[in-house]
Each structure stands twice: as structure tokens, then as C-alpha cells.
Amino acid sequence: LHSLCRPFTMAxxxxxxxxxxxxxxxxxxxxxxxxxSGSPQTEEQQAAKPQEESTAQESTTIxxxxxxxxxxxDVLGVGKTDVAQQTQKSMKDLSNYANRIGKVASxxxxxxxxxxGEMRKYKVLIxxxxxxxxxxxxxxxxxxxxxxxxGDEIEVVIADILEDYTLWASNKMYNxxxxxxxxxxxIYNSTKRTHSLSGNVYxxxxxxxxxxxxxxxxxxxxQEHRPDCIISVHPILQSAPRAxxxxxxxxxxxxxxxVVTDLGEAHPWWFNKGLDQLVVPTExxxxxxxxxxxxxxxxxxxxxxxxxxxxxVEAATAERKRELKEKLGLDTELPIALLVGGGExxxxxxxxxxxxxxxxxxxxxxxxxxxxxxxxNKELQKSLSKEAESAPGAKAGxxxxxxxxxxxxxxxxxxxxxIVTKAGPGTIAExxxxxxxxxxxxxxxxxxxxNVTFVKENGLGEWLPEAKKVAQRAGEVVxxxxxxxxxxxxxxxxxxxxxxxxxxxxxKRLILERWTGDEEEExx
Numbered sequence: 001l002h003s004l005c006r007p008f009t010m011a012x013x014x015x016x017x018x019x020x021x022x023x024x025x026x027x028x029x030x031x032x033x034x035x036x037s038g039s040p041q042t043e044e045q046q047a048a049k050p051q052e053e054s055t056a057q058e059s060t061t062i063x064x065x066x067x068x069x070x071x072x073x074d075v076l077g078v079g080k081t082d083v084a085q086q087t088q089k090s091m092k093d094l095s096n097y098a099n100r101i102g103k104v105a106s107x108x109x110x111x112x113x114x115x116x117g118e119m120r121k122y123k124v125l126i127x128x129x130x131x132x133x134x135x136x137x138x139x140x141x142x143x144x145x146x147x148x149x150x151g152d153e154i155e156v157v158i159a160d161i162l163e164d165y166t167l168w169a170s171n172k173m174y175n176x177x178x179x180x181x182x183x184x185x186x187i188y189n190s191t192k193r194t195h196s197l198s199g200n201v202y203x204x205x206x207x208x209x210x211x212x213x214x215x216x217x218x219x220x221x222x223q224e225h226r227p228d229c230i231i232s233v234h235p236i237l238q239s240a241p242r243a244x245x246x247x248x249x250x251x252x253x254x255x256x257x258x259v260v261t262d263l264g265e266a267h268p269w270w271f272n273k274g275l276d277q278l279v280v281p282t283e284x285x286x287x288x289x290x291x292x293x294x295x296x297x298x299x300x301x302x303x304x305x306x307x308x309x310x311x312x313v314e315a316a317t318a319e320r321k322r323e324l325k326e327k328l329g330l331d332t333e334l335p336i337a338l339l340v341g342g343g344e345x346x347x348x349x350x351x352x353x354x355x356x357x358x359x360x361x362x363x364x365x366x367x368x369x370x371x372x373x374x375x376x377n378k379e380l381q382k383s384l385s386k387e388a389e390s391a392p393g394a395k396a397g398x399x400x401x402x403x404x405x406x407x408x409x410x411x412x413x414x415x416x417x418x419i420v421t422k423a424g425p426g427t428i429a430e431x432x433x434x435x436x437x438x439x440x441x442x443x444x445x446x447x448x449x450x451n452v453t454f455v456k457e458n459g460l461g462e463w464l465p466e467a468k469k470v471a472q473r474a475g476e477v478v479x480x481x482x483x484x485x486x487x488x489x490x491x492x493x494x495x496x497x498x499x500x501x502x503x504x505x506x507x508k509r510l511i512l513e514r515w516t517g518d519e520e521e522e523x524x
Contacts, residue, residue: 264454
């Protein structure tokens with residue numbers, strides 16, 4: 001692997017001016033010359049000398065080629081820093097995947113052994129795949145709730161099964177699929193029609209076809225951590241876990257809970273009749289689960305787990321909004337339209353933002369302060385920041401602020417007047433906690449269509465499919481106090497800010513129901 005990556009490393013050294021140490025190579029300090037004042041030169045060293053000279057010549061050639069490439073890139077307007085960063089990222093990705101291959105292979109021959117010794121504290125294993133949809137955010141929220149309620153009494157481990165225990169490049173595959181809505185919609189809806197997790201049998205059921213590639217990874221993860229409870233926050237990780245007998249501890253099945261991270265209609269892969277408990281966000285989804293074969297006592301309606309900053313949030317008063325605007329460095333007088341596109345800055349965020357740059361408030365409408373959160377999409381943040389500097393709307397009193405990834409979204413939402421977003425379930429749930437009217441401009445085909453319906457049917461806001469008209473409608477909503485209050489009340493009515501805490505309490509109950517008897521027997 002190092003030999004494959006070394007030419008790129010050399011190019012990177014030439015660009016950054018820093019020499020990277022080669023594994024096994026001598027340090028850069030001055031070394032004694034063999035045959036002089038140092039140790040006598042061995043036969044091995046003498047034999048290796050021609051090869052070293054050849055390698056040095058080759059290295060010089062590579063560096064020369066790298067320099068020529070850099071000069072060509074300079075002509076094309078590509079910066080040296082960008083090339084260096086891309087080189088480092090490519091090498092890191094390749095190295096990470098090689099490590100995964102080694103890890104998976106080693107587990108196949110040397111499975112981890114249980115740890116003997118004293119009785120340890122309870123352990124909860126949260127399994128997920130970081131493939132959009134807020135799965136990682138939900139896992140982190142549940143983990144934070146367990147920590148908040150039970151401290152060190154419960155140890156929590158979050159595992160990305162597909163990335164860390166299989167050879168699926170799931171995150172990159174998802175990003176590629178979701179970048180083409182027609183493709184992702186086809187995949188989502190076709191698997192939705194051919195599922196068999198509820199007992200129906202289809203010859204070409206994709207869940208059953210996919211299961212053998214995931215099942216070994218789940219077994220390895222369970223053997224490694226030996227948890228007292230397993231929580232899944234991803235629809236793919238339902239059939240495989242329930243099909244294996246690996247999650248058995250002290251002769252008993254480890255309790256298994258699934259937390260659905262969709263708000264509207266959920267994919268049938270979420271609903272497995274073998275679960276100990278299924279947690280859903282709404283009563284409507286509980287009815288859907290029952291139609292797919294689950295019993296009413298298996299299903300708990302807790303809401304969608306949101307980040308800790310939203311657990312105790314209340315609808316912000318005018319004074320609170322002013323305080324937050326000052327803290328965030330915003331204009332305290334102008335209403336705020338908060339534009340978000342998920343953690344990756346996906347969808348039509350650029351197009352919608354450009355509509356706000358061109359927006360001229362109508363007579364009687366206030367100018368708006370537009371905050372655009374680009375998430376981890378640094379390229380988008382850079383380009384929109386440049387466009388905002390010369391935006392026509394600025395001449396009409398509009399104010400623009402382009403942000404990258406923020407860790408205090410609860411404060412940005414409480415300071416805002418309206419949120420403009422794609423139909424991500426987590427963002428919708430958090431906006432409800434803040435009583436913040438929701439204007440949707442995009443959704444991920446198949447997966448997020450139900451979330452649009454959820455917003456419309458519950459009166460939480462509006463669906464605006466034409467990106468160019470979003471700014472105009474946002475100005476109209478902001479200028480209508482009665483409409484704002486109507487949306488505020490509907491959002492607060494549908495909010496479940498303490499969902500993660502309720503899920504944590506259910507988790508502790510499952511653990512005690514399954515394992516308390518064992519502790520009493522051991523104590524006796």
C-alpha cells in the first residue's frame with residue numbers, strides 16, 4: 001500500500017515543502033557515513049547501495065514530474081493547496097479501506113473472546129450506517145440521553161456496521177445514488193414493493209439478497225462488544241440482526257430495539273416482527289407497523305430523537321430572539337429566514353439561495369436577514385459567500401450571512417422567523433420543537449416524500465417546489481403575523497422534544513426485564 005501511495009506522497013511533499021517520513025527510512029538527522037567514523041559498512045549495505053542509488057534517481061524523476069504537473073495546474077487556475085489536500089484525502093481513503101479489509105479478514109479467523117472477570121456495567125450497542133436521513137444524529141441523540149439519565153451506569157457504543165464491519169462502501173454509494181434522484185427513487189420504491197420482512201415471501205426480495213453481505217459483519221460486531229441491548233437506527237440493519245443467533249448472552253437473546261428515523265410513511269424494511277420493541281415518531285406510523293404484522297404492545301410512540309439542545313427548548317419570545325441575534329452576530333431588528341440543506345448542503349440549496357440574493361421586498365414587506373447554512377459543503381459555502389457580496393437584494397436592505405457547519409443549530413432556529421429547508425426528518429422535528437414555521441423546497445425521492453405530506457397535513461408550513469419562488473413566498477409569510485402564529489402553534493403541537501429521553505428510559509426497562517434475574521442468581 002505504501003509503495004502505491006508513495007508517488008503521491010512525494011508530489012505532496014513537493015507542494016507543501018514538507019518531507020514526510022517513510023516507514024522504515026532513516027530520520028533526517030545527520031548520520032555517520034559507512035566506512036568513515038561510523039560503523040564499518042556491511043556486505044548487505046554494500047549490496048543495497050546500487051538499489052538505493054536507483055531509488056534516488058527514480059524519486060528525482062517523480063518529483064520532477066510532480067513539479068511539471070503543478071506548473072500545468074497553475075496555468076489552469078488550480079491551486080497547490082487544493083492539489084495537496086485532494087492528494088492527502090485520496091491516500092487517507094485508500095488507507096482506511098485497506099485497514100477495513102484487514103479488520104474484516106482478521107475477525108474471520110480470530111473472533112474476539114468474551115472478557116472474563118468481574119461483572120461489568122450494562123452496555124448498549126447502537127448500530128447504524130451513516131447514509132443520510134439523520135441516522136448518525138439519531139444515534140448520537142440516544143447516546144446522549146442514556147448518558148444524561150444514567151451516567152456511567154450504562155456504557156454506549158455506536159457502530160457503523162456497513163463501514164466498519166463489512167466491505168460495503170455504503171457512505172460513498174449513498175452519496176452517489178442520492179445525487180441522482182431518479183435512481184434513488186427507483187431503488188427505494190422497488191425495494192418497498194418487494195419486501196418480505198413482514199412474512200411475505202418474494203423470490204427476488206432485495207432484503208434477503210443483501211442480508212448475507214451484512215450478517216457476518218453484525219455477528220463480528222456483536223461478538224466484539226457483547227452488549228446488553230441493541231438499538232438499530234437504520235432500516236437495512238433489521239433483517240440481518242434478527243436472522244442470526246449471534247446475539248445470545250448467558251443463554252438469553254439480547255433485547256433488540258429499532259428506532260424509526262422517518263416522520264411520514266416509513267420503508268417496510270423498518271418493520272420486523274421479531275423485534276422486542278419498535279419506536280415510532282407518530283400514531284399514524286404505529287398503525288402502519290400494525291398493518292405490517294407487529295403487535296400493538298411491541299410499538300411505542302416516542303417521537304423522533306433530536307439533538308440535546310432541543311430537549312428543553314421553548315418557543316422563543318421576542319426578547320429571547322433579540323439576545324440570540326446579538327450572540328450570533330446578527331441584526332437584531334430584521335426577521336431571519338434560515339436556509340438549510342442538511343449536513344451535506346444537499347438538494348436545491350444553491351438555487352434557493354440565489355433566489356434570495358435577487359429578492360427585492362415588495363411594498364409593505366420587511367427586508368429579511370438570510371442565513372444560509374451549507375453544512376460540510378465547503379465549496380458551496382465559498383461560492384455563495386462570493387455571490388452574496390454582490391447580491392442585488394443587498395441594495396434593497398436584504399442582509400446575508402453564509403455559514404458552514406454549525407454545532408448550535410438550536411440557537412440559530414430559535415433566533416429565526418422561518419426555516420427554509422429540504423424535507424429532512426430531523427430538521428422538521430427540531431423546527432417543531434422551536435415552533436418555527438417550515439417552508440420545504442426539496443425532498444429526496446422516495447425516502448422523504450412522506451415528510452412533505454407530514455408537514456402539509458399537520459399545517460406546519462408549506463411545500464414550495466419552484467426554487468425561484470421560495471424567496472418571494474418567504475417574504476409574504478414573514479410579513480403575515482397571523483399566518484406565522486398559526487404555523488407556530490401547529491409546530492408546537494406536533495413537537496416531541498424529549499423523545500430521546502423517553503427512548504433511553506425504554507432501553508433501561510428492556511435491559512432490566514431481560515437481565516435483572518441473572519444478577520440476582522449470580523448474587524445468590
